[in-house]
Amino acid sequence: MVLNPVLGKLVSKRVVLASASPRRQEILTNVGLRFEVVPSWFKETLEKSSFTAPYEYAVETAKQKALEVANRMHVKHLRTPDVVIGADTIVSVDEQILEKPVDKQDAYRMLSRLNGKEHSVFTGVAIIHCHSKDNQLEMDITDFYEETKVKFSELSEELLWEYIHSGEPMDKAGGYGIQALGGMLVEYVHGDFLNVVGFPLNHFCKKLAELYYPPSKHNVQRKKYDSIPSVDTFENQSDGESESSNFTKQKGASKLDSSGTYSSEAVYASENSSGVRTGFTVPLENQNGVSQSAAKLPSKILELMDGFRASKALFVASKLKIFDHLKDKGPMKAVDIANDVGTSVCGTERLLDACASLGLLEKTPQGYSNTDSANTYLASDGKYSLHGYIIHSNDHLWPLFTNLESAVKEGSRQNHRAFGKKADDLFKDYYHSQEVKQRFMSAMHSIAHLTARDVATAFDLSQFKSACDLGGCTGALAHELVQVYPNLKVTVFDLPEVIANTSYFQPSGQHTAPVTFVSGDFFKDSLPEADLYILSRVLHDWPDEKIHVLLSKVSAVCRPGCAVLLAEMVLDDEKKNRSTALLQSLNMLVQTEGKERSGSEYQALLEQHGFTNVKIRITGNLLDVILCVKT
């Protein structure tokens, strides 16, 4: 992280965000921080009247959230993170603290209270540095809060209810999301916008700067952190300046090895300006004895250069089913894992170590075990398992991506180069063998499961009685929809080769009834009748010409008042910010005739077929959602 090297201080640490908030995850991911998410189980039930000011409540809650995670990871999972970050956002108006509404009436009460007035949004943040000493957890806690003032316009009852019915208020402090539809309610914001969204990034960076570069007596003027230091100032805050900090050198010199990475580290300990004891590892000198700064390393570029190694380590561990092997077991030694999966001990040990360093496994003197994320996402049997998509990435996307250069030069997909054949129809590649078909369906199923809840709840769909999920594959989204909207009947419409293989993916139990599977080709066959047509990860497979064919068919069967719901990764209009979506667009280049598109591009395509009132919801998940109505 060159722009803000203080964040680079966290690169080599196991950082845990003790929050389920997708917004906090996005804010920190966007600035390049790498962290694991372990949502806190701390119940937000502190007695509000025992705090003299609202921010004290937010700070204490943030602290308790982070402490719960640090303790749980240390005790229950035998894993001690280096840094745990907790946060809590509240709204304060008329001496009252508002948290997330519990239902629509509660949202109405909150929004009515905010209507036409100024209120304060406080986010409390706790940063806990953890150390394990003789198996005891030692923690240094730093906390702070940020206040932002927000004023709502005078809003009509009708508008408030329309907003509440959008579903947006429910998981947001004060019952609104300033970053989305809620932004329309707001007349002004005084202070840090991201603080309202859930994480005061600017203050967080200042706090890290205070912790990692505490000002010494003689440079206190120059390094006064009234604001985040400019790039220049940060460059000056290199570790090479350690003589000007009040860190105390504890031991040993280190060297840059021939590959340009630090071969050993020195430990510094200090008291920061708030009197909190801190201990951090920072690199020292290179072979020539010249002071080097991690901040000056092009860490982003190095990370990108190595990205494929990390991906491949994950793919191979998944192919070898190492995460299945370790699921719900105590720690295992490398030699035992190697024996069980039939691999070499030396190779397996290196793979396991690499996985542990990437935060996928936990390594203790007793051996290797799964992290919580590995149990949830990497073992092959969980509801949210990404195993199918990982295997698809290794077996299908990897060979395609090795031909990215040709794809860029030729502007077309590379299936013929990667797999030695040219299928006329995009999906024939996937369906030519039972094995490949099953693998592709598992991959689609993984992503659909992970995103289904956010897609289903991005808009209130309760007015629709029937929906048809075109290209709905295994029915994962359909099953989520009927759970969220029990009165909805959903038809999954997909190619006969797909429909014939969906039984393996069906959930057991009573939820299966309202989902029906119908086979057909949406380009050729007539479409089932429905109030709502869903196209999830479909349009990105096709060029505009084919999309027009499909949308004109949908438009022909769609009655006025009926709707279309798209679930896609939506690019920002300037196509410069959302790297996951932009990389996905490259992914579409190597394997399809399609691409990812911006909200305006989707809107233009939809409006040409009589779909208006186009609303776009950025969910923070892998898929964003667009809803429009046939007029």
Ligand SMILES: O=c1[nH]cc([C@@H]2O[C@H](COP(=O)(O)OP(=O)(O)OP(=O)(O)O)[C@@H](O)[C@H]2O)c(=O)[nH]1
């Ligand atoms: O304008 C916006 N205001 C607030 C939000 C989101 O609201 C929630 C606040 O809730 P809390 O701090 O308790 O955090 P949780 O979501 O429950 O996650 P934890 O696991 O950390 O407790 C927060 O998600 C804000 O992002 C918003 O989105 N916009």
